[in-house]
Amino acid sequence: MRLHYGEPGGQFKVAMTRTRRPAPGLWILFMAVLVISIINDFILSINFTNFMTGLTMAVSSSHWGLAMMSENSSNPGQTVPLHALHLQLGAKMVPFAGYQMPLQYPPGIKQEHLHTRASAGLFDVSHMGQVLIRGRGADHALEALVPVELESLAVNKQVYAVFTNSRGGIEDDLIISRWDEDCFFLVVNAACKAQDIAYLRTSLSGYDIEELDRALLAVQGPGAKDVMQQLVPEATQLSFMSGCPGVLAGVECYITRSGYTGEDGFEISIPGRDARAVADALLAFAELRPAGLGARDSLRLEAGLCLYGHDMDAAVSPIEAGLAWSISPSRRPQGAKAGGFPGSEHIFTQMQHGVTRKRVGLRVQGRAPVREGAQILDSSGATVGKVTSGGFAPSLDAPVAMGYVDTAMAAPGTELTALVRGKPRPVVVAKMPFVEQRYHRQ
Numbered sequence: 001m002r003l004h005y006g007e008p009g010g011q012f013k014v015a016m017t018r019t020r021r022p023a024p025g026l027w028i029l030f031m032a033v034l035v036i037s038i039i040n041d042f043i044l045s046i047n048f049t050n051f052m053t054g055l056t057m058a059v060s061s062s063h064w065g066l067a068m069m070s071e072n073s074s075n076p077g078q079t080v081p082l083h084a085l086h087l088q089l090g091a092k093m094v095p096f097a098g099y100q101m102p103l104q105y106p107p108g109i110k111q112e113h114l115h116t117r118a119s120a121g122l123f124d125v126s127h128m129g130q131v132l133i134r135g136r137g138a139d140h141a142l143e144a145l146v147p148v149e150l151e152s153l154a155v156n157k158q159v160y161a162v163f164t165n166s167r168g169g170i171e172d173d174l175i176i177s178r179w180d181e182d183c184f185f186l187v188v189n190a191a192c193k194a195q196d197i198a199y200l201r202t203s204l205s206g207y208d209i210e211e212l213d214r215a216l217l218a219v220q221g222p223g224a225k226d227v228m229q230q231l232v233p234e235a236t237q238l239s240f241m242s243g244c245p246g247v248l249a250g251v252e253c254y255i256t257r258s259g260y261t262g263e264d265g266f267e268i269s270i271p272g273r274d275a276r277a278v279a280d281a282l283l284a285f286a287e288l289r290p291a292g293l294g295a296r297d298s299l300r301l302e303a304g305l306c307l308y309g310h311d312m313d314a315a316v317s318p319i320e321a322g323l324a325w326s327i328s329p330s331r332r333p334q335g336a337k338a339g340g341f342p343g344s345e346h347i348f349t350q351m352q353h354g355v356t357r358k359r360v361g362l363r364v365q366g367r368a369p370v371r372e373g374a375q376i377l378d379s380s381g382a383t384v385g386k387v388t389s390g391g392f393a394p395s396l397d398a399p400v401a402m403g404y405v406d407t408a409m410a411a412p413g414t415e416l417t418a419l420v421r422g423k424p425r426p427v428v429v430a431k432m433p434f435v436e437q438r439y440h441r442q
Contacts, residue, residue, distance in 0.1 A: 076100050080126040081215045081275035089290055097190035099127040102292040112295035113394045116261060117435075120221035121291035122282055129193025130214050130269060131186040133200065135207035138182050145203055146176070147318070147341045149328035153178045158241050158256055160326055162318055163196065168343030168350070169314040170321065172196055173306070177243055177256060185254070185269075187216070189308050215275035220265035220299075222438065223287040228255075228266055231281060235266060239442040249274075249281035260296065262303025262437040301400060302393045304361060304432030310372060311359060311388045311402060317343070319350040320404070322359045357385065358410040361432035362401040362418070364390070369399040370418040370425055376405055377417045377424070384409050387418060395435050402432065 077098045080086075086093060091102035102124065104112065112121060133142065139150040146161040153159060158177035162170045172192040177185040188196045193211075201209045219227060228235045232246040235255045243256035251274040259265035270278050282288055297307070306312050312321045330336045333348050364370050369391050376385035385405030393400045401418070409416060414429040 080124060081272040082124050082126065082279055085276060085279055086124070086290075091290070091292060094293075096293065097127055099190065101127060102290070104292040104294045105290050107289070109292070109294035109298065110394045112289070112291035113298050115289050116221045116263065116291055116295060116299060117395055118221070118223075120219060120223035120227060120265075120285075120288045121261075121295065122279070122288050123218040123220060123291050123293075123296055124215070124279075125218055125267075125296075126215040126272070126275065127190040128216055129186075129188040129190065129196060130212040130216060131188065131193075131197060131200065132179075132210045132212060133184045133186065133204065133207055134182060134210070135204075136182050138184055138204075138207055139178075141204050141207060142176070142184060143331075143337070144340060145200075145342070146174075147327040147331045147344065147347070148176070149330045149337070150176065150178070150184070152330075155180055156243050158243060158258065159328075160241075162312075162323065162326055163199065164318070164341055164343040164347070165314055166342050167315075168317040168319075168346035170308070170312045170316055170318060170323075171199075171314055173308055173312070175256075175258065177254075179254075187267075192308065212269075213272050215270050215272045215278075217268045217270070217275070217279065217282070218259050218261075218265060219268070219282060219288065220259045220261040220291075221263045224263070224265045225440070227282065227285045227288050230285070238266075238440075240264075240439040249277045251278050253278065257440060260303075260305060261299040262305065262433060262435060262439075263299075264438055264440045298391055298394060301389055301391055301402070302395055302433065302435040303437055304402065304434060306359075307389055316404075317347055317350055317355070319347060320355045320357055320359065324351065354407065356407055357404045358407050359388075359402060359404055360385075360410050361430040361434060362387070362390075362403060362416075362427040363430040363434075364399040364401055364418070365426040365428075367399065368420075368425075370401045370420055370427065374401075374403075374425075375419045376403060376409075376427070377419060378409060379415070379417075384416065393434060400430075400434050401427065405429070 077095050077100055079100050086102045090106045092104050093100045094103045115121060143150050145163060148159050148161045155178050158175055161176050162173045165171050172189055174186055174188045179185050197211055225236050232248050232255060234244060235246055238244060238257040240257055243254060246253055246255050251270055253268050253270040256267050258267050306321060318324060318326055332338060370387055371390045372387055374387040375383050378384045385403055387401050387403040390401035412429050412431050416427050417424040418427045
């Protein structure tokens, strides 16, 4: 019997012929080489969706609904208001931050990612914390917790912020919107919301702190505006990082022009009981398709956006993370309201004298991604950093990563090596974002 490889479709063809049997040693060697070849072909051609599913589930993290938390399957967690709809749409549900959340739908992560870039994707991020802070002088009170200017923030405008600790590290990142003179709406990360709310109640004891029972849907992509134009026309007049109240499918909601994909998009806060009506109205548009946490993760990575618990944490400062822009000018040294937030002295010292490490983007040679935790080495083999996020970028058809390296190695174009399962992989420091951000600015 002789085996022929190379038939159409990569199949084996068996031909019964008279042939002399090779020596046992040669036969074993031949079969070993053949098996290795088959395994290699399989790895190179592995389905992207299955790969990303495995990669995402392997990551233990917390943030805006993006990487999987490691939880016991016997404790599936709470369900979001659209849980039944996700099951109806065929979603693969996974535990994240105490909730059952959709990782992907039948088309798969890659298709959801590419469709969002080309048209529009609908993401359920209802697990995130939504909080109202009410009370006279709430702006001044909040300024004692975050390094941003809130006194001059206009109604229906929002700002990105971080909770810092006494060492200047980041305890969480969040979005703050001003609903009226003495009312602020906060969106905080899912896995951090219990500690964030406790922190707010302790620090702002004289104010009304209310955790809202609301769903949060994100419509992201270049086609998002067309969908919203037909449902809530006034929302399309918003610029990036601004919001307005509106009515969608008969439901009162609060809409902001923001998101976590690098695309133009909208986030819609609605009462949980009305989430299905709003989702059905949105999904009635053919250009809008559901997308899960897996695609959201790959989209934010391409956009160069940090993932809390990976690219920043309590031991990382805004300066090290490349988030110096999140410190408002008035709160910086020499500003009208300089300092006054936790860890400001440490952060100001870093702003003046620099830091020893910086977050950078990494272009990876080859096809296989470099994963979180991989050590980064210089040309001499010395460790100079660590990968904090890594994956395949569908928009680029190539793997990318981000991580922290010694400041001396942080210049774009610096050639380094990532150690993957003990083997060196060439990487090059690159500017971020990897894919152009397309926010709607005016």
